[in-house]
Amino acid sequence: MANRDNPPNQILQIAIPVPLDRLFDYWPPRQYASSTIAPGVRVSVPFGKATKTGVVWRVIESKDCKVDPKRLKHAEEILDAEPLLFFHDLRLLEWASRYYHHPLGEVIATAFPVALRQGKPAILQHESSYALTESGRQIEPEQLKRAPKQQALLTLFREHPSAIASSALAPHKTALKALLEKGLVQEHIEPARPADIFEKPKALLANPEQRQAIEAVVAGLGRFSVSLLQGVTGSGKTEVYMQIIAEALQQGLQVLVLLPEITLTPQLEQRFRQRFKVPIVCFHSKLNDSQRLNAWLHMQQGRAPIMLGTRSALFTPLPRAGLIILDEEHDSSFKQQEGFRFSARDVAIARAKMLNIPVLLGSATPSLESLFNVQRNRYRLLELSARAGNAVEPEFQVLDIRNKAMQAGLSEPLITLMHNTLEKGQQVLLFLNRRGFAPVLICHGCGWVSRCIRCDANMVIHAGERRLRCHHCGFEQSLINRCPACGTGELQPLGMGTERIEQTLTDLFPNKLIVRLDRDTTQRKGSLEGYLRQIHSGHADIILGTQMLAKGHHFPDVTLVAILDIDSGLFSVDFHAAEKLAQMIVQVAGRAGRADKRGHVVLQTRQPHHPMLTILLSQGYQAFAQVALQERKQAGLPPCAYQALLRVHANNALAPQQFLQAVCQLLPPLNAGRIQVLGPVPAPMARRAGQFRFQLLLQSPQRKALHQLLDAALPLLAELKEAKKVRWSLDVDPIDLY
DNA sequence: AGCACGCCGACT
């Protein structure tokens, strides 16, 4: 036992979630034999004034400790009897910390669900939960219309096909009792031994391409490979996933399925539960802390073989890891955009390599990065070209709106098309990536515009709420009637937002039901689901929305889709814009139509002969991607080069630039001229939320050289005197500027 | 990141 005269001979090196890129040394807790402490266990430690939860990274001999022993404190408590993270997990986290140049303690924290970060015990919570019975699944909510409370609850259960925790059902106590008595709902019991109840899925029809893809991945189970499954909407990617998963389950392996958006999880969850009679856990931001803890522990303990999750599920420990699937791999939400800025796609591949398992990336519109890796024979391309079942290729129409009469962003020809479609009783989908009423309020008298006082951005008009709101910092004020500059001029909205278009649509189509889907209308919990039901039931005539419409959901009764403004995507400072636009066009087109009602996709543009657009529409996404890749190659841009972006911000207007100038002065001796240094330049939005922002871009055709420079340079940045006045962060493989 | 300490303006 340790006492004052006899200090313990071992020291714990602990990773603590603070933005400091080093480990902290502690004595083991008093009365603790350090020999029983293994790397990967959580430990609570006094840190400054606070107590923090860290992870033991390694145990060293006290004679090897570099810190003055007098400064060392005792750790408080070892929180886990066994490590929660396995050897491969620790290796992956270390790699990620180095690759993204982000402190290890914070990287490790992202591997844990919040409850474990807070030091709560790693014990499965056995909160009772309820789920629909077979008859409950078959009954339509309509049949309960005389009992509206029960009907609402039934609908709730249908939206959460897995199970609902009893705590979440507290407000529905009486309705729950009624549904239990009717046998529509029962207490949900997690199957204890999955192997016993596993049933081999029924043999399904796979077409030759699907068969080939399934066999290719199945044959590769047990060793590392990356496959890119490229299949148009309706080509049956999910079926391919499920048949591969079935084989992995047969082999007793665990499968991690990553999706970009939580809105896609319920659909896929439902299909998976119908197919697989094994525990399936979900992990995404809509779950509460204890649900996430349970899901994580189910995988970590090997109790569940399938996890469906978003980016944050990536690091879940998998004792029997067999396969990682990443669906919609091109989606930018796989990149974390703050703090530890990692790409879930790239880390998934690194993880699979360490675990020696295959990765399957799926998309109708793969990223140029992935297609480039196919060209370089790093990834294997598996193509699904046939549209399964009732799907049919939509017809594209470039609508030249130059000199055309417009009503709130809608050209006359488009309005005519809308009338024709609606007359046939079919639905119309309109797409505009700008929410609010209008992006600017301008004075007709003096030219004053509604600038945000804290950002280099305009305040957006939200007419319904009578507010002006900055979409970059959240600052808002009430809508003003009189120009604050000249006091006399008339204030006018300038430009289009979804709210304004909705208003115009109400005037143009007075008898039609219009549904607007954007962040403003779907903020309320469950409202998105409500709108989607309205659309699927056929009640909605015109569906209007932003980016969120482009993802996942298929609307078979929509036969006319219009993208109202594609020109901003054709002419952007960001070199990713054309790729993103092409992906968006193809994805949006995939939302609509079916065999008996072919979809019609209209693109409003003032650049009808833009080469990118022409190639995309005449030769398809693959041809577009090849041309776009060629251009990136010639311009020396990613994916043919590697980038790291150093972002800096400060209250002080001059400090960011001064810091970056100092950085540039220390680079040349480390660099040997191999890395292009672009900048310092003001960030595209030079002031945001009151902060002045600058950036420096480092670029190289060799990833290794770039990382060598970063490894050498970053430790020196903190030492610069200019660093004291700024906050800086590094984004490795950035996908947007600052 | 927190959270201290530490010196200069508007209030009981």
Next chain:
DNA sequence: GTCGGCGTGCTC
């Protein structure tokens, strides 16, 4: 005379 503004420095 104080309360509190955020500049600077530290965390085993």
